[in-house]
Amino acid sequence: MSSDLVVSIAGVTKTFPRGNVTALQDIDLALTHGEFVSLIGPSGCGKSTLLRVIGDLIEPSAGTVTVNGKSARQARIDRDYGIVFQDAVLFDWRTVAKNIALPLEMLGWDRERRKARVEEMLDLVELGSFGEHHPWQLSGGMQQRVSIARALSFEPALLLMDEPFGALDEMTRERLNLELLSIWETLGSTVIFVTHSISEAVFLSTKVVVMSPRPGRIAGTIDVDLPRPRAAETREDPHYFELVTAVRELLRKRGQHLLPEEEPL
Amino acid sequence: MNVALRRTGEWTPAIVVFVLAIAAWEGAIVAFHIQQFLLPKPSDIVSSFWTDRHTLWPAGWYTFKEALGGFAGGSLAGILVATLIGRFRTIGPAVMPLAIAANAIPIIAFAPIADVWFNPLSPVSKMAIAGVLCFLPVMVNTLRGLQRASPRQIELMRSYAASDLDIWRRVRIPTALPFVFTALKVSSVLAMIGAIVGEYFGGAFNALGVLIRSDAQILDFQTAWAGILVASLLGLALYGAVALLERIVVRWAPAARDS
Numbered sequence: 001m002s003s004d005l006v007v008s009i010a011g012v013t014k015t016f017p018r019g020n021v022t023a024l025q026d027i028d029l030a031l032t033h034g035e036f037v038s039l040i041g042p043s044g045c046g047k048s049t050l051l052r053v054i055g056d057l058i059e060p061s062a063g064t065v066t067v068n069g070k071s072a073r074q075a076r077i078d079r080d081y082g083i084v085f086q087d088a089v090l091f092d093w094r095t096v097a098k099n100i101a102l103p104l105e106m107l108g109w110d111r112e113r114r115k116a117r118v119e120e121m122l123d124l125v126e127l128g129s130f131g132e133h134h135p136w137q138l139s140g141g142m143q144q145r146v147s148i149a150r151a152l153s154f155e156p157a158l159l160l161m162d163e164p165f166g167a168l169d170e171m172t173r174e175r176l177n178l179e180l181l182s183i184w185e186t187l188g189s190t191v192i193f194v195t196h197s198i199s200e201a202v203f204l205s206t207k208v209v210v211m212s213p214r215p216g217r218i219a220g221t222i223d224v225d226l227p228r229p230r231a232a233e234t235r236e237d238p239h240y241f242e243l244v245t246a247v248r249e250l251l252r253k254r255g256q257h258l259l260p261e262e263e264p265l
Numbered sequence: 266m267n268v269a270l271r272r273t274g275e276w277t278p279a280i281v282v283f284v285l286a287i288a289a290w291e292g293a294i295v296a297f298h299i300q301q302f303l304l305p306k307p308s309d310i311v312s313s314f315w316t317d318r319h320t321l322w323p324a325g326w327y328t329f330k331e332a333l334g335g336f337a338g339g340s341l342a343g344i345l346v347a348t349l350i351g352r353f354r355t356i357g358p359a360v361m362p363l364a365i366a367a368n369a370i371p372i373i374a375f376a377p378i379a380d381v382w383f384n385p386l387s388p389v390s391k392m393a394i395a396g397v398l399c400f401l402p403v404m405v406n407t408l409r410g411l412q413r414a415s416p417r418q419i420e421l422m423r424s425y426a427a428s429d430l431d432i433w434r435r436v437r438i439p440t441a442l443p444f445v446f447t448a449l450k451v452s453s454v455l456a457m458i459g460a461i462v463g464e465y466f467g468g469a470f471n472a473l474g475v476l477i478r479s480d481a482q483i484l485d486f487q488t489a490w491a492g493i494l495v496a497s498l499l500g501l502a503l504y505g506a507v508a509l510l511e512r513i514v515v516r517w518a519p520a521a522r523d524s
Contacts, residue, residue, distance in 0.1 A: 057420055077426045089417045093439040093517040102435070106425040134517055 005069070006158055006190040007031040007054055012063030014049055014216075022215035023049045027063070029209065029218065033157075036184060036191045038201035038208045040247065046216025047194045048162050054192065055083055055160050068157055079107060081158040082151030086166045088143035090135035097122070097131035100150045107154055121149040124183060141172035148180070152187065159184075161193045165200070174232075177204055181230055198251070202243045203230060210250045220250045305487045313491035320476065321488075325495035328460050328473035331388045332503065335395020336456035340449055342396070343403030351411035351437070361408065368401040376463045385467045395459035399452035403445070410444025411437050446511040453507045457500040 007030070014024040023046040031037055039047040052058040054065055056072040067075035075081065082103070090099050097118045104114045122128050125145040135143055144164060151159060165173040177200060184191055195201050201208045205224050212219040224243055226234055234240055287307050293299065294306050301309070314321065350357050376394050383390035414437045422432045464474025473492055480489040 055424055057423060076424065079425060081424070083421065083424045085417055085421070087417060089415070089421050091418065091435070091439070093442075093515075103425050106427060106431065 004032045005030055006033050006035075006067065007192070008066040009050075009054070010064050010066075012050075012053060012060045012065060014046070014053060014058065015061050024053070024060070025215035025217045027216075027218060031190055031192065033190055034188055036181075036193065036204055036206045038193045038195055038205040039211060040195055040198065040201045040208060041211030041216075041219070041251070042213055043196070044216070045211040045213040047211050049216065050211075051160050051162050051192060051194050054158075055081055075158075079103065079154060080156055081160050082154065082156040083160045084144070084147050084151045084162065084164045086163040088135070088140075088147040090143055090146055092135055094135075095131065096127065096133050096135065096138070096146050099135065099146055100153050102150060103154045117153055121153050124152070124186075125149045125179070139172075141168055141176060144168065144176065145179070148183070152183065152189075155187070155189075157189060159189050159191045161191065163194050163196065166196070173200070178230075178232070180204065185229060198244055198247050199235070202226075202240060202247060203234060208243075208247055210247060212251075219253075222246055222250065302484055302486045305490050309487050310490045310494055313487045314494050317488055317491055320471075321473070321492055321495050324471050324473040324476050324492070325499050327388070327469065327471055328391075328464065328496070329457075329499045329503070331391040331463075331472075332395050332456040332460040332499075334388065334392040335397075335459055336399050336453055336503070338392060339396035339399030339456070340403045340452055343400045343448070343452075344407050344445065346400075347404045347407035347411060350408055357408070357412075361405075364401060364405050364408075368405055372398050372401075373459065373462050376459075377466050379463065380466055386469050388469070391460045391463040391468060391472075394463040395456040398455040398459040402451050402455070403448040406444045406448035407441055410441030413444065414440045443515050446507070446515055449507045450504060450511070453503045454500060457496065457503060461496055 009027055009029040012024055012027040013022070015022045027050060029050075039050060041047050049058060053060050054067065054072060056065075056076040065072040068078075068080050070078070090096075091102070094102070097115075100118045100121050101114045104117060109117070118131065122131055125148060127142060127145055127149070130138065130142065135146065138146065148164070165176050168176065181204060193201070193204060202224055208222045208224060210219045210222065211217065222243065226237060226240060226243070290304075291307050294301075294304060350360055373394070375397070379390050379394045379397075383393055414432075418436045418440075419432055422436055427435070461474040461477070464472045465478050468475045473496055477489050477492040477496070480486070480492060
């Protein structure tokens with residue numbers, strides 16, 4: 001059903017003139033409302049570039065990107081998506097509360113409304129008492145939660161995440177995976193999640209899109225039909241292992257020697 | 266422990282060293298019979314500082330105003346030029362290497378020339394020297410700060426469809442502020458140096474640099490040293506004022522919080 005489409009990408013190619021690199025070639029992808037889609041692939045496969053093309057932070061050389069039924073440019077101007085980067089990208093000169101309020105300021109919300117929403121968001125990411133702290137006073141995991149709260153504060157239909165937990169340790173990462181899932185299930189938004197971790201992609205997603213490099217293209221798509229809500233036990237489900245293996249196979253077949261880093265299960 | 270007490274605790278070593286150094290100075294002069302024209306006793310300098318207060322203090326104030334004028338003018342010009350260069354990125358690469366090279370020129374060498382360009386007896390000639398001294402470090406550091414904005418933060422702002430003005434207000438300027446204040450602290454010291462050295466080459470009879478020089482010429486070293494004390498105190502005051510302003514404005518900087 002086309003009205004359910006949140007993101008629709010047709011024939012997108014991106015070449016960077018410098019070094020004549022083809023970062024993306026002929027990408028077609030469609031996301032429906034409420035999906036959690038991971039983009040996975042070795043470095044150089046263009047997964048972050050694709051995310052930025054969807055967010056209209058990079059312009060494609062060819063092809064069209066439609067977000068919420070309009071052009072990617074218009075969707076950005078309408079603030080239809082929130083974005084989270086690998087680093088939390090917090091502003092040191094703002095308190096945690098003011099960092100979360102930044103997009104709300106840009107939207108012209110008044111002080112009362114901002115304050116109420118920031119309180120809600122702090123509770124959502126379980127940082128209730130840290131509003132008046134400065135970012136540098138928080139751990140890496142807490143900073144990334146602030147960043148997620150900021151991206152979700154204005155209730156965008158789409159959440160773009162560029163390796164958001166890549167810089168965190170394994171334990172923090174697994175805890176934040178669970179938190180992200182519970183937030184996603186509460187808010188019902190659509191998520192595009194770039195990662196280079198196979199297990200993370202399978203654990204979180206409804207769909208894993210495997211990409212291969214040089215030129216960056218989609219090698220295949222795997223539907224993740226694991227039961228919801230996912231929990232720590234999901235990682236012990238035999239079907240989870242089958243899916244992880246399937247993703248790995250797809251990466252190996254298409255990526256040849258360019259495998260992502262092996263990781264213990 | 267309460268904060269005030271801890272602050273005092275942090276300062277104690279410096280105060281002890283200062284008192285010991287002054288005592289050693291005083292003691293050495295008595296012990297080794299050092300002639301007062303070589304180095305007067307601190308106690309004599311302080312007594313001159315008081316007895317000659319009717320000439321020294323107004324002279325200090327006069328010179329301080331010159332330094333302040335140069336500091337304000339030079340720093341403001343530095344910030345403005347840096348903002349223009351930062352705004353129109355194409356001129357940056359053309360100007361930056363020149364500015365950095367110019368920063369290495371001992372500008373103070375131009376002091377006699379500034380006296381020719383402006384009336385040596387007017388405070389404007391000293392303000393010009395102080396101003397030129399302040400301009401370059403402020404300009405170079407401000408520009409560096411403006412260019413230090415994180416590309417990710419700018420990308421984030423663009424995801425909110427932020428205008429260029431928004432990006433300046435919310436990213437570039439806050440990023441640059443710690444750099445600007447570092448430069449302002451440096452230039453506050455330079456301004457005082459510029460004004461006094463400028464006066465060594467000639468200036469109004471009631472200017473501090475002129476007084477110090479003429480006292481030294483008539484071998485009144487005690488008063489000359491008292492003049493230096495006045496200059497030092499005023500220089501410290503200006504530096505302190507800028508540092509205080511920095512603390513108020515740049516409260517967030519991780520560097521400021523543990524200094």
